[in-house]
Amino acid sequence: MIFYDDSADLEEHRVKYEFEDEDEYEYEYEYEFEENQHQLVGDIYNHCLYPTVSDALSYIIPLLIASVSFRILAQSRYIPVRVFHGGSIVFGLWVVQRYASECLYLFLTLVTVTYLILQLPRHCPRSPAVGFSCICIMLYGEKWMDPTSWHKVRGVIMIAAMKVVAVAFDEVVAPLPGALEYMGYVFCPATSIFGPWISYKDYTALYGAVNWSLQRVLLAVGYLLLALFFLSVSNCWAEWIFADSKWKWFEAYGDALSFRCSHYFISYTSGSLAVLGGFSSLASTVTKPWSIELPRSLVQVVIHWNIPMHTWLKIYVFRRSHVRFGKFGAVLLTYAASSLLHGLNFPLAAVLLSLGFYTYVEYQLRFLLAYVFDACIAAKNCADYKCIHKRTSSNCWWVSVINFIFSGLTVFHLAYLGLMFDTSEQQETGYSYTHTMDKWSSLGFASHWVVLATYFAYFLIK
Incomplete structure (x- = not known):
């Protein structure tokens, strides 16, 4: 037993033990939190990452x-x-x-x-x-x-x-x-x-x-590893990161990112197969994710989304229709042809035709702004040794700011357009008209309104 001479000693002893108990509780809480985090990562690996990669490899190896x-x-x-x-x-x-x-x-x-x-x-x-x-x-x-x-x-x-x-x-x-x-x-x-x-x-x-070489073998292996990485992001990591999001735009970005990563998986897999089949590295380059995830413009996204298909559409649709129908008509026909190739599925057609209008408006507006201000703010970036503009990001700070704003606007459009390609039950059969409208209406058709405002601004400046 412990005897106390007065109440002050008793209070001091009580406070001391209270703090010791609180420190012990915090330690136990931190330990449980770390244990839960390790358990969560382990569950992701065991129930998603490992099955995803192993199934993909067994599918691709033949x-x-x-x-x-x-x-x-x-x-x-x-x-x-x-x-x-x-x-x-x-x-x-x-x-x-x-x-x-x-x-x-x-x-x-x-x-x-x-x-x-x-x-x-x-x-x-x-x-x-x-x-x-x-x-x-x-x-x-x-x-x-x-x-x-x-x-x-x-x-x-x-x-x-x-x-x-x-x-x-x-x-x-x-x-x-x-x-x-x-x-x-x-x-x-x-x-x-x-x-x-x-x-x-x-x-x-x-x-x-x-044309056998170690460099080409390493290129094919590198493409395959990138494909598996993006597949894991699409199936596992994106869903985990954005799972508890309460902000609808953050959730929309997560669904769109998952869809884009699944596209990168297909693209890098096809690139690996093409390299192993003997095709050149140029012909086997299908996509450039960094130009899509950190874009300068929607025009850049369209070009680097599927480079061989972009080349095909440019050669066999755009150039052949440009003389007869003009630039805007050629752009619409190009995206219409892309919609037909994708099977006349309404959500895909809606996204592609929207992209056709988006890219045309963005290209025209930024081309006009670049001309008026003699600044490198066009949709396509100038090469350093070919830039004819007086103001560039290296000598004028607001050029970088404007390009950054358009980059953010592009990310906003990508989140909106890719929202419909979620992991719902319709993923296996193709998305319906009502699914598309419901997804876009949940965001107030914001992207389409922004593009209309952009076109109005271009019309006023012009």
């Missing part, structure tokens, strides 16, 4: 093997060119059957019908007929196929359609390929599932070209 096998066949100097094309068809058929069996009959129909159209006499409108047949097949898949199956294989048909349209419109500068060459190009196993689009010229250049 594709990697098919691409390497095709490359070995292509670079062999002891086989005739017909064997090269035949091997491309065999490997391609195996890949399509394994990964997109639901659309194999549609794939074969597309290849057969378009090749027969190309055999028509020259005075017939063969190129438009090929494009029209591709649209019809896309419409068939959109309207009459099982929605889940079509959503899964739509990208495969899109890549094939881009290839056959390119061959049809290139016939004025290059002879039409034979049946074996044509099918070998369309079925190429390195590009038939995930893409990217590559030209017929790049495909034929593979035959007999020996």
Whole structure:
């Protein structure tokens, strides 16, 4: 027992023990918090990260093997060119059957019908007929196929359609390929599932070209690692970071980021397969995430979202329609063609057509501002050695401020446009009209109002 001489000693002893108990409680609380954090990270690894990466690798490895096998066949100097094309068809058929069996009959129909159209006499409108047949097949898949199956294989048909349209419109500068060459190009196993689009010229250049190197192997491995990283962000980290957000715009940014990262996964996977298949690093560069996540403008986002597809649209749609319909008409037709390639799905069409109007307004406004103020604030950045503007970010602080404001506006638009591509049940079958309208109305259609205000400002300045 402890005896106290007076009440002061008692109070001092009581306060001392109270503080000791409080320190012990805080220590226990901090220990439990750290333990919960470790447990949370462990749960993410065990229940999301590890299954996601392992499933992705088991899915991709057969594709990697098919691409390497095709490359070995292509670079062999002891086989005739017909064997090269035949091997491309065999490997391609195996890949399509394994990964997109639901659309194999549609794939074969597309290849057969378009090749027969190309055999028509020259005075017939063969190129438009090929494009029209591709649209019809896309419409068939959109309207009459099982929605889940079509959503899964739509990208495969899109890549094939881009290839056959390119061959049809290139016939004025290059002879039409034979049946074996044509099918070998369309079925190429390195590009038939995930893409990217590559030209017929790049495909034929593979035959007999020996370009094995450690640098290319490391590039393919690096692309694959980046693909897995972005897949983990899309499936695991983005949902964890933005899960408890109570601000709707923060939640919208999280859903849009998850969607963009899934696109980066597909893009880097296709780049890895293309490099292993023998294509050049330039042809295998599909996307540039930093130019999208830290953008200068929406124009830059559109260019770097899918570089091969942007090139295809510029060559076969924009340039051919610019002379007849002007810049604005050509822009709308380009985004309309992109919507058709994506299957006439309303949410995708709404996003793409919105992007067409957004980018046109932004480009025109910033071009006008750059001209009026003689400043480097246009949508496309000038090269350091080619910049003709008097005021640049290096000698004028407000140039950097204006570019930063437009960058923030671009991030705002991306969060708004990508909000609809969430992880709801409609993800497997494609998003509906009501889903799109509900998502955008929840944000008050803010992005569209901002663009209208931007266009009004451009109209006043002009």
